[in-house]
Amino acid sequence: MSGGQGFRPVYHPAGHDNELRVALQDLRTGRWVSMARLLDGTAGWAAWTRRTQVLAAVAAGSDVVRAWRTEEPRSVAALVMHTRVAVERAIRAHRSGHPSAADLRDEADTACRTAAAAAPADPVPWICLLALAALDPGQERAEHRQGPPAPMLPPGPWGLLAEAARRDPQNREAHHRMLQFLYARRAAGPVTEALTYAHWAADAAPIGSALHALPLYPRVERYRRERGHERALDLYWVAEDAIRDAGRALDSWFLFSAVEEAALPDLNHLAHALWGAHHFEAAGRVFEALGPYWTTLPWAYRAEDPDDPASAEQLFRTVRARCLDP
Secondary structure, eight states: OOOOOOOOOOOTTTTTTTHHHHHHHHHHHTOHHHHHHHHHHHHHHHHHHHHHHHHHHHTTTSHHHHHHHHTTTTTTHHHHHHHHHHHHHHHHHHHHTTTTTHHHHHHHHHHHHHHHHHHOOOOOHHHHHHHHTOOTTTTOOOSSOOSSSTTTSBSHHHHHHHHHHHHHHTTTTHHHHHHHHHOOOOOOSSSSSHHHHHHHHTTTTTTTOOOGGHHHHHHHHHHHHHSSSSSSSGGGSSSSHHHHHHHHHHHHHHGGOGGSSSSSHHHHHHHHHHHHHEEEEHHHHHHHHTTTTSSSHHHHHHHHSTTTTTHHHHHHHHHHHHOOOO
């Protein structure tokens, strides 16, 4: 695939999942039947987790899931989607400082526990509880300050992570929700805890697991927080540990993953890390796997104007062309 000067990347939350794309189109017009059929035919917790998360991000702005539950009150899938939407709304209210944030968080918590009881084998209600843990930066709730499974890790919602892992070992979103909690934790250090955690999770992951890409995220987060300090920031990506993390994600995850199952943020973070490490040919292979798709992050953090999506897109296009046409 050529870099192509006329190439324009496409952002779409469904990525390579064509069935999900159709369901999202219907969802945006207020129709829930395609969503119900999609989830009914979804096999495996990894796909179930990813699809419910993407659907909820769109459904949270409407009452379409409520309409589905009214029509099919016994549908467990509808109940899980209701939980997803409740959590998404609570997170948005918390970020915006909305006066209803605390009430929405409590409603979402109740929805999670109801769904966990109704769907005892499903990891999603427990993943949703992990997402809500990030809204408790002071760790006021006891379940958010449990002792860690390893000495170098901080107290946190480890019981919730264990419940998700019991149902779906190596669940990608569960571990990313833990990262979000560690970023938000009031007592946390400068991303050090998150990077330690990411390496701990990756060390326990089997070959082919997306968790091998997990350390790329806190590394990007640290760069974001340190941008503007007096240091040679570009050298950050060619440090020995940064190159090692990029190579591990390539060799232990990417080379064994199916493109249609890979999360677009993981592919973007890997392409970004390999480019930063000057491994342009390897980065080109990841760009080929991405096809026409991209995500704004992490490119925005390296762009000339991090707040301008067009600046991030221009950087993505420039890097992509460099790696595909060396």
